Amino acid sequence: MLRAALLQVPVLTQDAWRELPLPLRWLIASRASVLPLTLGSALYGALLAWPHIDWLTLALVLAALLLAHATNNLLNDHVDFTTGLDEGNYFRAQYGTHPLAVGWMSLAEHRGYVLATGITASLLAVVVVWRAGAVVLWPTLGGAFFLLFYTWPLKRWALGELAVWLVWGPLMVGGVAAAVRGTASVDDLLPASIFGLGALLVIFAKHTDKLEDDRQRGVRTLPTLLGEGASRWAMAVLLAGQLLGCLWIGWYYLVVWLALPWAWRFLVQIRSRRPTRQPEHALAAAWPLWFTAGAFTYARASAALFVLAALLTHIFGSL
Numbered sequence: 001m002l003r004a005a006l007l008q009v010p011v012l013t014q015d016a017w018r019e020l021p022l023p024l025r026w027l028i029a030s031r032a033s034v035l036p037l038t039l040g041s042a043l044y045g046a047l048l049a050w051p052h053i054d055w056l057t058l059a060l061v062l063a064a065l066l067l068a069h070a071t072n073n074l075l076n077d078h079v080d081f082t083t084g085l086d087e088g089n090y091f092r093a094q095y096g097t098h099p100l101a102v103g104w105m106s107l108a109e110h111r112g113y114v115l116a117t118g119i120t121a122s123l124l125a126v127v128v129v130w131r132a133g134a135v136v137l138w139p140t141l142g143g144a145f146f147l148l149f150y151t152w153p154l155k156r157w158a159l160g161e162l163a164v165w166l167v168w169g170p171l172m173v174g175g176v177a178a179a180v181r182g183t184a185s186v187d188d189l190l191p192a193s194i195f196g197l198g199a200l201l202v203i204f205a206k207h208t209d210k211l212e213d214d215r216q217r218g219v220r221t222l223p224t225l226l227g228e229g230a231s232r233w234a235m236a237v238l239l240a241g242q243l244l245g246c247l248w249i250g251w252y253y254l255v256v257w258l259a260l261p262w263a264w265r266f267l268v269q270i271r272s273r274r275p276t277r278q279p280e281h282a283l284a285a286a287w288p289l290w291f292t293a294g295a296f297t298y299a300r301a302s303a304a305l306f307v308l309a310a311l312l313t314h315i316f317g318s319l
Contacts, residue, residue: 011097012028012097014102014104017097017099017104018104025099026070026113026117028097028099029074029077029099029100029105029110029113030070030071030073030074030113030117031070031073032070034069034073034202034296035066035069035070036300036303037069037168037198037199037202037299037300037303038065038066038068038069038168038172039062039066040198040300040303040304040306040307041065041168041169041172041173041176041195041196041199041303042058042061042062042065042172042173042176043307044173044191044195044303044306044307044310045172045173045174045175045176045177045180045188045192046058046061046176046177046180047307047310047311047314048173048177048188048191048192048310049176049177049178049180049181050310050314051314052180052181052182053180053181054131054132054179054180054181054182055180056131057128057131057132057179057180058176058179058180060124060127060128060131061128061176061179061180063124064121064124064125064128065121065172065176067117067118067120067121067124068118068121068125068143068144068147070117070121071114071117071118071121071147072147072150072151074110074113074114074117074118075114075118075147075148075151076150076151077098077100077101077110078100078107078110078111078114079151079152080151081098081100081101081110082107083152122144125140125144128140128179131179132178132179132180132182133182135178135179135182135183135184136175136178136179139171139172139174139175139178139179140175142166142167142171143167143171143172143175146163146166146167146171150163150164155219155221156218156219156220156221157220158220158221158222158224158225160203160207160221160222161200161203161204161207161221161222164196164199164200164202164203165193165196165197165199165200166196167196167199168195168196168198168199168200169192169193169194169195169196169197169199169200170189170192170193170196172192172196173188173191173192173195173196174188174189174192177192190248190249191249191306191310194241194242194245194246194248194249195242195303195306197238197241197242197245198242198298198299198302198303199299200238201235201238201239201242201295201298201299202292202295202296202299204222204223204231204234204235204238204295205235205291205292205294205295205296206289206291206292206295207221207222207223207224207231208223208228208231208232208235208274208291209274209288209289209290209291209292210288211223211224211227211228211231228273228274229273232270232271232273232291235266235270235291235295236267236270239263239266239267239298242256242302243256243257243259243260243263246309249309250309250313252309252312252313252316253306253309253313254309255305255308255309255312256302256305256306256309258301258305259298259301259302259305262294262297262298262301262302263298263302265294265297265298266294266295266297266298269290269291269294270291270294274290274291275290
């Protein structure tokens with residue numbers, strides 16, 4: 001079950017949920033399977049600062065960011081449930097266990113998860129700011145703002161996609177680089193912005209997958225405004241933008257093009273409209289995450305390759 005909780009949002013029975021120890025319940029409730037996106041951003045930011053890395057600060061930053069991401073996931077579910085959005089078999093309840101929506105957790109218990117995770121992340125962030133100084137104050141405050149207000153109102157005002165790009169790109173990558181180096185650098189902005197397109201692609205794909213559900217409930221994500229056709233074109237542009245953007249960072253970033261097999265599969269996938277029913281060849285564990293599954297697979301691979309590209313740049317120097 002640990003492997004399932006780390007790789008997907010598993011669908012469980014109530015009896016199976018009751019038998020889980022608290023740490024596994026927390027991993028499933030916080031959707032830990034998407035945390036690798038944060039891990040990739042943080043590691044890439046640290047490598048941009050190489051060799052000037054404060055390793056203790058890096059460890060604290062990693063823990064703070066992973067817990068902050070988990071807090072955002074928990075808060076997202078909590079707000080959507082308490083405002084009635086998750087009622088009536090909403091999209092979130094279809095692709096994985098939503099213990100609050102199905103009644104396996106009380107509001108008070110779920111609120112405890114949110115507060116415990118959020119307070120721990122906040123305390124770690126305070127320690128990071130204390131160690132690194134004012135250079136990380138603004139990225140930290142910016143991240144806190146988006147954590148608290150992403151679910152409402154930003155996601156419902158077609159600003160959620162921009163928020164995700166800012167957080168997983170300039171704020172997180174640039175902020176981690178500044179924290180472990182001790183100084184900020186404008187040179188981090190370009191690679192951080194291009195790296196952030198991967199996370200933006202994932203959230204854009206997810207919002208396209210649940211476009212109809214969001215329209216019916218009045219959630220104005222960017223794909224609900226664009227429509228599915230334009231959203232599929234937008235995803236293709238984001239994918240191409242990240243791969244082509246690597247050329248502007250440095251020649252070693254061509255290693256990111258090793259993700260082309262996943263990119264091509266995703267491009268083939270978005271050529272057609274999203275099916276209304278689960279295709280026979282679709283993974284039961286992933287459905288109804290149709291576009292999201294392809295986007296996430298590519299983004300996870302490209303993030304690892306960005307980290308490799310940064311390592312190669314530092315080891316062998318620029319051409």
